């Protein structure tokens with residue numbers, strides 16, 4: 001079976017590529033060869049490759065910038081996945097797609113389940129929700145995996161931002177009134193490969209029974225300030241974290257105060273997910289932190 005992977009240079013895509021290779025013939029065109037903002041090019045790639053499985057790890061992920069680039073975010077995060085679903089229906093292909101905690105408004109007092117009603121606060125979240133809805137409505141074999149607060153040693157993320165800023169500053173002001181579960185891209189890729197392994201072994205009956213929406217994040221919870229403190233502590237980085245409110249930070253995109261996802265449905269099928277602190281340690285053990293002084 002041929003697998004088309006988009007976003008192979010991103011955090012999740014980078015980790016997914018090597019885990020997908022044993023499952024089929026992997027085709028992973030880059031942004032230039034398959035631009036999700038260019039729907040004609042995307043359609044041509046899908047029709048030329050004729051995959052049995054599409055894995056869409058590409059997305060417009062610049063949350064603040066999306067507030068001013070709504071049309072582009074919608075094209076990449078909603079129109080392109082809608083086209084993938086439409087082409088998948090013609091090809092008889094399955095689709096694995098990723099989404100986000102930012103589809104929720106964060107007002108719940110508990111972790112969000114797949115059955116909770118989304119109400120995004122920002123344009124990025126709105127665009128991701130529209131992508132989910134288009135796929136769910138297409139009547140194809142699909143998995144939509146929502147994750148949260150992704151980090152890793154590859155790509156743009158909070159872990160690498162903190163380590164970079166700590167080289168320039170002795171103190172950092174970090175938001176402490178948004179709560180969530182930092183999730184390693186390696187965790188997402190591992191669990192995704194487990195899900196796909198079950199799906200490919202189970203065939204059409206599996207997709208009918210188990211296809212749909214899954215939440216996938218680390219266990220436990222913290223704030224961005226708590227995550228920063230854990231990063232500095234685990235890497236032996238000397239930098240003081242000053243907790244501030246999101247209002248004081250003043251980002252252009254509003255973000256949910258509660259980003260927690262309940263991953264119970266996925267764990268019942270695929271086994272346990274790690275606690276966020278254990279996953280951070282595993283990530284740092286796999287690759288040395290740039291600029292961290294605790295590794296020597």
Ligand SMILES: NC(=O)C1=CN([C@@H]2O[C@H](COP(=O)(O)OP(=O)(O)OC[C@H]3O[C@@H](n4cnc5c(N)ncnc54)[C@H](OP(=O)(O)O)[C@@H]3O)[C@@H](O)[C@H]2O)C=CC1
Pocket residue numbers: 006007008009010011012013030031032034035036037056057058059060061076097098099100101128146147148149150151155156
């Ligand atoms: N980052 C996070 O914290 C979270 C992410 N998610 C979701 O998880 C998924 C993976 O995110 P993540 O790995 O962090 O993404 P990254 O931002 O790390 O990578 C995005 C990928 O998409 C590609 N891409 C961007 N625009 C286009 C385009 N127009 N055409 C083709 N490719 C494009 C990028 O390629 P290039 O760099 O060459 O442009 C890159 O490979 C996404 O669906 C995201 O919404 C969910 C929750 C949290």
Ligand SMILES: Cc1cn([C@H]2C[C@H](O)[C@@H](COP(=O)(O)OP(=O)(O)O[C@H]3O[C@@H](C)C(=O)[C@@H](O)[C@H]3O)O2)c(=O)[nH]c1=O
Pocket residue numbers: 061062063064099100101102147148149150157158161165172173174175178224246249251255
């Ligand atoms: C850099 C920095 C950020 N922050 C705050 C701003 C914000 O509230 C929080 C996180 O900021 P970031 O811009 O790193 O993260 P953000 O872009 O909001 O991350 C999100 O990305 C998208 C793609 C998702 O889907 C989400 O799950 C989530 O991971 O930390 C500080 O308080 N101090 C700082 O120095």
Ligand SMILES: [Mg+2]
Pocket residue numbers: 061062063064
């Ligand atoms: Mg960001």
